[in-house]
Structure formats: structure tokens, C-alpha cells
Amino acid sequence: MPIAILVLFLAGYGYALVVLPHLRLPLLVAGVVIGLGSAVYLWRQGPPEAERAAQRITAAELSFDQVDLARSGRGATLTGRVTNGSPLYRLREMSLDLRLRDCPTPETEPADCPTIGESSAISRPDAPPGQIRAFSAHFTFANVPPVAGTLRWDWAVTALRSTE
Structure with a gap:
């Protein structure tokens, strides 16, 4: 609806500029003032809420414990507990990446093992500050192949969303 109102306003403004030649100068001045005022208003608003929500909490402010992976036929579920270390912001959701690796032996470093699956998911813990x-x-x-050696997995937080 606001866009329809804006289009009607601009059409009326253009019509007035063409039909009322004696008012062109005041109408042009008013248009420039309104345009500059709108630009300053939007500039002072800062980044959009989605961008601010992604920057309020960093992954370093979170701590995790009791993290476990349960495999199922078509995927896996990562569970655990998260502590929101931010003193001001509520953690609404986390984007997580999970990587499955097939290691020849349990002692092999995960970085030296081939990756057999990667996936992303979103978790919504809704954790208040502290x-x-x-x-x-x-x-x-x-298309995850059968594990020939030892299944190893690692995960990472890739994005956060928070509110005040």
C-alpha cells in the first residue's frame, strides 16, 4: 500500500509540474527539499535490522557443552547446550555447519581425513543474556558413502541472529 501511495503522489507531482507552469519553481524546490530530507533520514537510520541482528553477538561470546551427534538414516542431529555470554543481547538463532570425515584410525587428525559429507542447519535456542x-x-x-574407518565430525557456528 505505501508503494501505491508513493506512485500516486509522484504521478500527481509530475502532473502538477506540467499543467501548472507558474508553480514549477516552488514545486521543484519542494521536491529537492523532500528528496534531500528523505535521503538524510534514511542515511541516519544506519544498517537494516537484519544486519544489526547478525553483528550484536559474536561466536566468541558463546560457550558450548554436552555437544553430541546422533546419526540417522538420512542425516544427523547435533544437540548440546549453549551459554549466551553477551550481557545485553538475546541469542535467537545460530547457523551451523557440520562436516563428517572418514578417518583411517581414531588417532588420525580430522584435518587429515577425507570429508564424506557437509551440511548446514539452523538452531533456535532463544537464550537470554547470560x-x-x-x-x-x-x-x-x-550420497554419504559407508564409513570405512572411524567417523569423525566437526562443526562450526557460521552466523548468529540476536535481539535486544
Whole structure:
């Protein structure tokens, strides 16, 4: 609806500029003032809310414990607890990446093992500042081969969303 109102306003403005030649100069001045005022207003608003929500909490402010992976036929579920170390912001959701690796021996470093599956998921723990919440994220994998050695996995937080 606001866009329709804007289009009607601009059409009326253009019509007035053409039909009322004696008002062109005041109308042009008013248009420039309104345009500059709108630009300054939008510039002072800062980045959009989605961008601010992604920057309020850093991954370093979170701590995790009791993290476990349960495999299913078509994927895996990562569960655990997250502590929101931010003193001001509520953690709403986390984007997580999970990588499955097939290591020849249990002692092999994960970085030296071939990756057999990668997936991303979103978890919504909704943790208030300074509190602990459980989290869960389900990952789906396509075409994961059978594990020949030892299954190793690692995960990482790739994005966060928070509110005040």
C-alpha cells in the first residue's frame, strides 16, 4: 500500500509540474527539499535490522557443552547446550555447519581425513543474556558413502541472529 501511495503522489507531482507552469519553481524546490530530507533520514537510520541482528553477538561470546551427534538414516542431529555470554543481547538463532570425515584410525587428525559429507542447519535456542539453553539442529546429507574407518565430525557456528 505505501508503494501505491508513493506512485500516486509522484504521478500527481509530475502532473502538477506540467499543467501548472507558474508553480514549477516552488514545486521543484519542494521536491529537492523532500528528496534531500528523505535521503538524510534514511542515511541516519544506519544498517537494516537484519544486519544489526547478525553483528550484536559474536561466536566468541558463546560457550558450548554436552555437544553430541546422533546419526540417522538420512542425516544427523547435533544437540548440546549453549551459554549466551553477551550481557545485553538475546541469542535467537545460530547457523551451523557440520562436516563428517572418514578417518583411517581414531588417532588420525580430522584435518587429515577425507570429508564424506557437509551440511548446514539452523538452531533456535532463544537464550537470554547470560543464560544457558539447549540447542538442536538437524542436518541432512546426500550420497554419504559407508564409513570405512572411524567417523569423525566437526562443526562450526557460521552466523548468529540476536535481539535486544
